[in-house]
Amino acid sequence: MEWTDAEAAAEARLGNRQAFRVLVERHTAPIFRLAFLMSGNEHDAEDLVQETFLRAYKHFHRFDASKAAVGTWLNRICVNCSLNLIRARKNRREEAPPDEPELNWLEQVAASTPTPERLTQSGQIGAMLGPALNMLTEAERTAFILRHYEGSPMEEIARTLGLKTGAAKQTVFRAVQKLRAALEPAWGGVRR
Amino acid sequence: MNHLNDEQLTDVYYGEPSEHLNACEECRGRLAHLRQLLDAFHEFPIPRRAAGHGAEMWTRVLAKLPPERPKNGWLRWWVLTPALASLLVIAFFIGRVSQTPRAPGISETARERVLLMSLSDHLERSQIVLENVANDEPGSADLADERDRAHELLGANRLLRQTAVRLGDEKDAALLEDLERVLLDVANSPDLARTQRQINQDGLLFKVRVTSVSSRERGEKL
Numbered sequence A: 001m002e003w004t005d006a007e008a009a010a011e012a013r014l015g016n017r018q019a020f021r022v023l024v025e026r027h028t029a030p031i032f033r034l035a036f037l038m039s040g041n042e043h044d045a046e047d048l049v050q051e052t053f054l055r056a057y058k059h060f061h062r063f064d065a066s067k068a069a070v071g072t073w074l075n076r077i078c079v080n081c082s083l084n085l086i087r088a089r090k091n092r093r094e095e096a097p098p099d100e101p102e103l104n105w106l107e108q109v110a111a112s113t114p115t116p117e118r119l120t121q122s123g124q125i126g127a128m129l130g131p132a133l134n135m136l137t138e139a140e141r142t143a144f145i146l147r148h149y150e151g152s153p154m155e156e157i158a159r160t161l162g163l164k165t166g167a168a169k170q171t172v173f174r175a176v177q178k179l180r181a182a183l184e185p186a187w188g189g190v191r192r
Numbered sequence B: 001m002n003h004l005n006d007e008q009l010t011d012v013y014y015g016e017p018s019e020h021l022n023a024c025e026e027c028r029g030r031l032a033h034l035r036q037l038l039d040a041f042h043e044f045p046i047p048r049r050a051a052g053h054g055a056e057m058w059t060r061v062l063a064k065l066p067p068e069r070p071k072n073g074w075l076r077w078w079v080l081t082p083a084l085a086s087l088l089v090i091a092f093f094i095g096r097v098s099q100t101p102r103a104p105g106i107s108e109t110a111r112e113r114v115l116l117m118s119l120s121d122h123l124e125r126s127q128i129v130l131e132n133v134a135n136d137e138p139g140s141a142d143l144a145d146e147r148d149r150a151h152e153l154l155g156a157n158r159l160l161r162q163t164a165v166r167l168g169d170e171k172d173a174a175l176l177e178d179l180e181r182v183l184l185d186v187a188n189s190p191d192l193a194r195t196q197r198q199i200n201q202d203g204l205l206f207k208v209r210v211t212s213v214s215s216r217e218r219g220e221k222l
Helices: A005-013 A017-039 A042-058 A070-095 A105-112 A116-122 A125-134 A138-148 A154-161 A165-187 B006-013 B025-043 B053-064 B074-098 B108-134 B143-166 B170-188 B192-221
Strands: none
Touching: A005 A017, A005 A070, A017 A042, A017 A070, A017 A138, A017 B053, A042 A070, A042 B053, A070 A138, A070 A154, A125 A138, A125 A165, A125 B025, A138 A154, A138 A165, A154 A165, A165 B006, A165 B025, B006 B025, B108 B143, B108 B170, B108 B192, B143 B170, B170 B192
């Protein structure tokens, strides 16, 4: 009989490794997706998935099935691991001497101004979205990814970011506004 | 007619209902445009992984897991022993303090020394929890550890505070009262910012550190 997530989590909480294995194998793909979106880097995403599951194992006694689904709980751990990585990267960048000028995304977009259709057809769209996401602050990026890709409710995003629900909603909105400002030159502008 | 503003339009995109849209072509057009832009983010290319990615990840995770724990209940007691022992020691000596006439066999000095060392040890452990909470970032998953520890420290804190009150040590009693309030907050409050403000208020960490050191020094001299 196949375990449900809730059954596997209850067993894993008691130290059952087979149950934990079920959760790892089942949740690796969605956690990898989230880790990749947060880090923007395949290699880092792999490490983040591993770190997420190691932390989950260590702290499984704290998992409370009445408060969140195991997938939501794992997402939250993954986001925290990702934020730690992003901060460490930022510190490394601040310490290292600058070797090349910062990529000016807005200038790049303004120079090319392709139509959305062309962008989609040519497969350039992914190349545009990455830098646009990189323009966001940690909180904005996290809030946007959780809302947009994971479909997380505002209360969950607020808990993850340690904010009030209203502030989390504002953070998502700010992220959307920044993304619009970055992409609209290429999109032809949104009517107001 | 009041059109939807950008924030409301974003809410609608993420699923909030809007009756206005039924009647307003202009807002429907703006929403369609926003949808086109935001939907594009679903095309963000995620690297593909082989079918066995989950199994491969399990192998990597398993290699880093600690050896499996024996299932005996004694292990839990072994882990809990330090906290439990200090609580019992404190409770025992507090019992001695409150008994009149005092039981023979334990000198006044020995009792005072044990209480001072217990107080120092308790403040030292509390200090670690407070420092971790004070330096924590919003949203950190690790704070749950501190909540558990704060919860464990509360019992000893209450006993020590009651003893300080009974012995007329107003300074230690006041410090332990402030500490108890913050430990309670750490153990129960989901509002990290508020707890951090409480810790930073009136130099609590500094007082805990100083009292811990001075209690240990006083105890060692006895």
